[in-house]
Amino acid sequence: MHIENVGEKLSSNMEDYLEAIALIEKDKGVARVKDISRLMKVKTPSVTSALNVLVDKGLVEHERYGYAELTKDGKRIAQDVLKRHKMLTKFLSSILKIDPQVAAGDACKMEHALSPETYKKLSTFVEFVETGSEVDRPLWLKGFDHYLKTGKRVQCKNKQALKKVKSRK
Amino acid sequence: MHIENVGEKLSSNMEDYLEAIALIEKDKGVARVKDISRLMKVKTPSVTSALNVLVDKGLVEHERYGYAELTKDGKRIAQDVLKRHKMLTKFLSSILKIDPQVAAGDACKMEHALSPETYKKLSTFVEFVETGSEVDRPLWLKGFDHYLKTGKRVQCKNKQALKKVKSRK
DNA sequence: TGAATATGTTAGTGTTATCTAACAAAGAAA
DNA sequence: TTTCTTTGTTAGATAACACTAACATATTCA
Numbered sequence: 001m002h003i004e005n006v007g008e009k010l011s012s013n014m015e016d017y018l019e020a021i022a023l024i025e026k027d028k029g030v031a032r033v034k035d036i037s038r039l040m041k042v043k044t045p046s047v048t049s050a051l052n053v054l055v056d057k058g059l060v061e062h063e064r065y066g067y068a069e070l071t072k073d074g075k076r077i078a079q080d081v082l083k084r085h086k087m088l089t090k091f092l093s094s095i096l097k098i099d100p101q102v103a104a105g106d107a108c109k110m111e112h113a114l115s116p117e118t119y120k121k122l123s124t125f126v127e128f129v130e131t132g133s134e135v136d137r138p139l140w141l142k143g144f145d146h147y148l149k150t151g152k153r154v155q156c157k158n159k160q161a162l163k164k165v166k167s168r169k
Numbered sequence: 170m171h172i173e174n175v176g177e178k179l180s181s182n183m184e185d186y187l188e189a190i191a192l193i194e195k196d197k198g199v200a201r202v203k204d205i206s207r208l209m210k211v212k213t214p215s216v217t218s219a220l221n222v223l224v225d226k227g228l229v230e231h232e233r234y235g236y237a238e239l240t241k242d243g244k245r246i247a248q249d250v251l252k253r254h255k256m257l258t259k260f261l262s263s264i265l266k267i268d269p270q271v272a273a274g275d276a277c278k279m280e281h282a283l284s285p286e287t288y289k290k291l292s293t294f295v296e297f298v299e300t301g302s303e304v305d306r307p308l309w310l311k312g313f314d315h316y317l318k319t320g321k322r323v324q325c326k327n328k329q330a331l332k333k334v335k336s337r338k
Numbered sequence: 339t340g341a342a343t344a345t346g347t348t349a350g351t352g353t354t355a356t357c358t359a360a361c362a363a364a365g366a367a368a
Numbered sequence: 369t370t371t372c373t374t375t376g377t378t379a380g381a382t383a384a385c386a387c388t389a390a391c392a393t394a395t396t397c398a
Binding site for chain 4: 339340341342343344345346347348349350351352353354355356357358359360361362364365366367368
């Protein structure tokens with residue numbers, strides 16, 4: 001009798017395989033060893049052995065020489081990783097203005113390093129910035145953009161606030 | 170003749186060892202195998218073998234049964250890692266208000282995942298927030314803090330801006 | 339249908355990093 | 369100085385991943 005190797009925490013590597021399979025499934029319906037291999041930039045034997053592990057853990061279904069498909073559990077984990085990935089990408093590219101290619105690469109590495117707490121707070125931050133009204137959002141984000149480019153802050157035009165600051169010293 | 174194994178890019182793991190040695194050196198002057206083992210939460214044979222690698226790469230000096238010391242190159246790399254670590258910790262704890270313990274842990278994992286570009290932009294962001302005048306910094310950061318706690322934005326008091334927004338729809 | 343091509347798997351290796359158990363050296367205390 | 373304790377090293381096992389080379393199955397198309 002065969003007992004499945006479920007439960008034990010997944011390595012970042014295996015998370016990456018799940019993520020890749022999810023992306024390919026979304027794109028093409030089913031994932032084949034070669035697709036995964038291409039996306040992950042590894043050779044096919046590495047994929048085969050990763051699939052064996054994932055099948056053992058009950059996260060993927062895979063018939064010899066056939067397609068790979070995420071199980072319900074596999075999908076759940078993959079969606080979770082993807083969620084972190086997307087949030088990080090958004091943070092890096094739309095707030096920090098990092099080159100999309102670089103942002104994607106960094107997100108890929110960071111998505112495994114985030115604690116739930118950090119994930120939550122960072123998401124909230126992104127949401128705070130993105131959903132802000134036209135009033136306040138671009139106000140300080142544009143200030144940051146300017147600071148990024150020039151290293152200088154935009155002039156403060158609020159007289160009252162200026163006075164407050166000056167009177168401090 | 171022995172050719173040193175320099176140049177090749179360092180694994181995150183080895184970066185962590187360098188970082189640990191730097192911290193211990195700063196604290197106690199010299200680093201001993203046991204100190205490193207304690208800080209890295211590994212057994213001493215792991216430290217011995219890591220030191221061998223680092224000595225090979227010319228990043229650490231180490232005599233059998235003696236102290237470990239960073240070389241000039243080792244120091245340079247360790248400082249670099251530490252710089253990333255500190256910046257990340259500051260971002261996580263003072264901007265996102267993440268629990269210091271968690272922030273430290275996440276910083277430790279993320280510090281190896283940052284591209285130079287992301288490092289630069291994120292540093293600039295932290296600097297932008299930290300060095301902002303009393304006028305603008307806490308203004309929106311406090312807004313975020315409030316949003317974190319309540320999920321609601323603070324009321325907009327700028328009539329002109331409000332009008333602008335309303336007239337849009 | 340039956341080669342030729344494309345795709346997938348197995349077997350065996352190498353690398354990195356961890357561990358335990360056994361041994362060796364240094365330092366402290368008697 | 370000799371023993372005890374602490375610390376460090378070596379040897380050898382294990383685990384996760386990647387690779388190449390060789391083999392097996394599917395698919396295509398002539």
